[in-house]
Amino acid sequence: MIPESTQPSARPAVKLWVRLVAWAAVLLAAWHILASFLWIAPYSVNAREVIPGNALSSYMLPMFGQSWSVFAPEPVNGDYHFNVRATVENDSGERTETGWVSATDVELSMIRYNLTPPRAGIQSTEVASSFKKSFDALTEVQRTTASGDFMTAEWEVGLRAALENGAKNSGLDPAAIEKNAGAVDQFMADERRSTAYATQVAKAVWGDEVVSVQYRVSRQNIIPFAERHNPDAKRPEPSVVLPGWRPLVVEEGQNEGNFADVFRPQFERISE
Structure with missing residues (x-):
């Protein structure tokens, strides 16, 4: 026992x-x-x-x-940039347009020569890459439509309707129209995300006087591999996408104060 x-x-x-x-x-x-x-x-x-x-x-x-895009057969071969400008309104109601600010340059300054880079240093390039891809998937008529200004309260409804009408007026067959509907859905999601990001950047730089934003997305390829030893080789000209002006977009739950606390000091530092 x-x-x-x-x-x-x-x-x-x-x-x-x-x-x-x-x-x-x-x-x-x-x-x-x-x-x-x-x-x-x-x-x-x-x-x-x-x-x-x-x-x-x-x-x-x-x-x-x-x-895995750093590896063959299709490694990354270009840089994306996201630039923002805004319309600001003073106390007397007068509105003026600001100059362009490169959100990408500000963010890259956070990770350059930094052994512990923050995720905040790559947001604009990811937003730009996703937007450019969905923009390129639209028809030529739709891309022209997206380049216009949409400034009403229901601007997203109006833009979507215009894009859908553009598909119908492009002579596409029913199967192509159905496929294009998916491209429009993806573009509208990227459009909203890009506008919301541009809104945060604009408010971080110019404050609460901002009333509308416009962003510019560009992609510039590197020097082709075959010309890597050519001392006179130059990078190709960037491909630029310039959507029109948009109202501010503020997503639920985002913290503009925290974003500004991170973004604005970097912007001021590289602007000195």
């Missing part, structure tokens, strides 16, 4: 809240692994449709975005 003092004690019951936290962690890990796999795997519409709507891109960007 085992002495009472040496008998194994009963395993304590696991509390319910511990089980719930453990299961929540397992589900979160499973979702993150699935989302990361779909994001970095070779692009497939069918695979990504497992996640409905824009849930995948909304989750991965801006914090978890990644790709």
